[in-house]
Amino acid sequence: MIRSLRGRLFIGLTAIIILTGAIGVMFVYQWAFGEAMELQDSVLIQLASVAQSGSFSGGQPLQGVEQDTDVWLIELGKTPRGPADDRQLFGLKDGLQIATRKGQPIRVLLQTRSDGSRFAVAQPTAVRDETARDMAFRTLLPIAALIPCLMLVTALVIAHSLRPMVRLAGDLDARRADDLTPLPLLGTPSELHPFINSINGLLARIRSLMDQQRRFVADAAHELRTPITALSLQAENLDSVDIPEAARDRLAALRQGMQRTKHLLEQLLALARQEAPLAEAGEMPLLALDGATKEVVADLLPHAFDRGIDLGFQLVEPVAVRAEPVMLTTMVRNLLDNALRVTPRSGNIDVGVYREGEMAVLQIEDTGPGIASSDLERIFEPFFRGSCPQGEGSGLGLSIVNRVVERLGGTIGLENIGGTDRSGLRVTVRLPLAVDPSKEVSRGM
Ligand SMILES: Nc1ncnc2c1ncn2[C@@H]1O[C@H](COP(=O)(O)OP(=O)(O)OP(=O)(O)O)[C@@H](O)[C@H]1O
Ligand SMILES: [Mg+2]
The missing domain is CATH 3.30.565.10 (Histidine kinase-like ATPase, C-terminal domain)
Structure with missing residues (x-):
């Protein structure tokens, strides 16, 4: 279980991107492969229409066609003749089809000229498949390159969207322990407002609690000051009274104790005063x-x-x-x-x-x-x-x-x-x- 919101968003969105990308890649590959096949068929048809006029000589790769496409024009004559493969081709109907020549499968377009002579434009299916695969693969490249780009953009958008939250946390962390001023709503995304309002509510409650506590300490110290002062005065009055020496020692200890208590109360009051809210x-x-x-x-x-x-x-x-x-x-x-x-x-x-x-x-x-x-x-x-x-x-x-x-x-x-x-x-x-x-x-x- 990923705890970070950023991590969850990133993994979720990346999974969607990769899944959509994979499905898209599959469809585009099949479509591009089919299109490439059709394109190659149309090349055969075009070449056949040129060969109708008899301007190519048969039995060799066609001139003007790229060498690696391996397209051949095979003159079959008016009656079956020549090698078995040619005779077998002659037996086929006019049109595009798959046949075998020299033991390898070929895509072949058979046609008959007006004078009755027949010819075939042929291409090994292995070459066609490879060309189609090649073309389909090249169609995929931009899509494949888009996926990492999309992932990067997603990461950036997530980081940018979560920045106000990170900033808010940073602001809270950098605060002094006694800084209980409310967090500003201005400039923060509306989704964070309930959260900020809750924090501000909490800050207000802490502030009033601390105020109460400070007032209590100040009030208690203040209230105690009067009776302690009165007691000190009484003890001082005893100085002028004739009392035994042993009692005088105890009286001195008593006065010292009261002095300490008075000092403690003064210090407590001073601290409470410094804890009070301050003007700018x-x-x-x-x-x-x-x-x-x-x-x-x-x-x-x-x-x-x-x-x-x-x-x-x-x-x-x-x-x-x-x-x-x-x-x-x-x-x-x-x-x-x-x-x-x-x-x-x-x-x-x-x-x-x-x-x-x-x-x-x-x-x-x-x-x-x-x-x-x-x-x-x-x-x-x-x-x-x-x-x-x-x-x-x-x-x-x-x-x-x-x-x-x-x-x-x-x-x-x-x-x-x-x-x-x-x-x-x-x-x-x-x-x-x-x-x-x-x-x-x-x-x-
Ligand atoms: N200048 C100093 N040299 C050595 N120790 C010191 C010095 N100032 C403070 N201290 C030590 O720090 C402690 C805390 O000082 P602080 O002023 O907070 O309290 P206090 O002096 O004990 O009491 P109060 O100031 O409330 O009467 C002191 O008890 C003392 O041990
Ligand atoms: Mg001191």
Whole structure:
């Protein structure tokens, strides 16, 4: 059983072509063979009419007739005479018939002249058959040549007709996993419309399901934020109350746990926000990536200073991208947050913002342990924290960053910096550079 539609169509149509061709060839061969025989008979008749006037001498191949046709004029005289074969011929009636001469069958036309003398125009049937076969075969050649041509045309027509289907499949394959926009009906064959409508229906259902799920996560995180904040406040209030030292330790652990939960909720909300449908890239405001990065770095500087980490810029160029302000700050903050978490005391974090061709580049290099190459593949998965997680975290930061970069049409690459004198991770984010016609770049975040 052939599964491919193309294969089935091709085999079916080829079988029809070959069958019709074979039947046609058979009929045409028989018809052409008969016609060739008749043609040869008419040659005999024409030659006989010439011989009526006695202009040929008998007993030899006829002049003016092609040598390989082997046509003979046999003068039989007025009475039977000569060799037995001639006498036997004389005994036959006037007209076309089959006879035997020198042991081989011949087609012969006997005629009697007005003076009573008889003659025969003869041709061996073997020669006639061969000529007829030859002529019939030559008639077949164009038909036989047509069959492979038809097969080729069939294959081309099938490939051309199925191209919209192949293109549709290619379009679907090339889509990003989260691209749920409906497939266009325009320009596709009407046979595919029910199929495309079904796929579009399915896409719409998936979209609403994903929306529901995203809203649920966002709502749940939002709803949980209020009671957690209230609990944190209560715990803070306990600080000023006179409580035993052992209870104070437990209280610190409790506050830390609540801090972690708050962070998890913040990250969940940020991820849910980035999963929400986005306005067209062109409609997003023009923002300075260098400005956004500087603000986050300035925010984190005290923290870096406390930890003895040298956080600073290596290179800053003014570059503009189209994005929502919160996207850029979330991205830079999460990346720097990771770098700060893994970089040991007196380590370095170098930040670079620059232009590279049509791309705006943000590069962050730290002097931490880097990421195990076996973890790199899964590092963007939500809640994945690698095989040896550093400090505390929810495992959502890089998923959020990856989502932001994806939405902005950029790329992100993580590579370990290997060297004798240093180790660490280099994160490179490339975003499409925005062209600002007025050259006025908003720096407000
Ligand atoms: N600069 C880095 N150097 C070494 N490891 C890193 C670096 N950045 C991230 N990682 C590893 O990748 C893991 C996932 O990072 P991600 O930012 O997604 O989550 P997280 O930092 O653990 O939690 P969150 O960011 O939600 O607080 C981290 O736990 C850490 O193991
Ligand atoms: Mg992180």
